[in-house]
Amino acid sequence: MSLGEHYDRNARSKKMLLWFAMISMFMMFAGLTSAYVVSASRPDWLKDFVLPQAFLLSTVLILLSSVTFHMAKVAMKNDKRTSVTGLLLATLLLGVGFVVTQFAGFAEVINAGYYFTGPGSPVTAQFLYVIIMLHLAHLFAGLIVLLVVIYNHFKQKYNPSQTLGIELGAMFWHFLDILWVYLFLFFYFY
Numbered sequence: 001m002s003l004g005e006h007y008d009r010n011a012r013s014k015k016m017l018l019w020f021a022m023i024s025m026f027m028m029f030a031g032l033t034s035a036y037v038v039s040a041s042r043p044d045w046l047k048d049f050v051l052p053q054a055f056l057l058s059t060v061l062i063l064l065s066s067v068t069f070h071m072a073k074v075a076m077k078n079d080k081r082t083s084v085t086g087l088l089l090a091t092l093l094l095g096v097g098f099v100v101t102q103f104a105g106f107a108e109v110i111n112a113g114y115y116f117t118g119p120g121s122p123v124t125a126q127f128l129y130v131i132i133m134l135h136l137a138h139l140f141a142g143l144i145v146l147l148v149v150i151y152n153h154f155k156q157k158y159n160p161s162q163t164l165g166i167e168l169g170a171m172f173w174h175f176l177d178i179l180w181v182y183l184f185l186f187f188y189f190y
Helices: 003-039 053-077 081-111 123-154 164-189
Strands: none
Touching: 003 123, 003 164, 053 081, 053 164, 081 123, 081 164, 123 164
16 A cells, blocks of 8 residues: 555545544534423423524634634645644634633623523523533634644644645534534524
């Protein structure tokens, strides 16, 4: 087996493993949102809960971060290292901005009188808290992946013919983006 064939086989294996992981993560969130739908028939369910505006801003930030990560991948394939650096750092800043706006959204929920735990906490807020905190845990994993990609970029481990790390990082980041958009739309319309 040639070196090129080994690289291609290794890349396919890693991408397939990532797909399995992402599908299982999505299944977990599908189960949680299904439980949310079933629980909505409870008498103590909040019928007038409004999703905080900060979550809309965080959606814009994560969508922009997905665009910058994709542009970084394209720039690497075109051997534009300076552009890759700027785009990866922009992705990192947008990702951190997403996390900050998520916590601002939690603050809005608490300021509206909906606590996530305790005797006065509604089940609706608890569901929101669990689902979004799980997404944030996955996003922190995505930020770590992004930091590894940035580190490897600065160590010049990527070039136009060697982009597997950036591709895997971008796949996971786009998955997190799609997952958040799904959750946002779910909570917004349901």
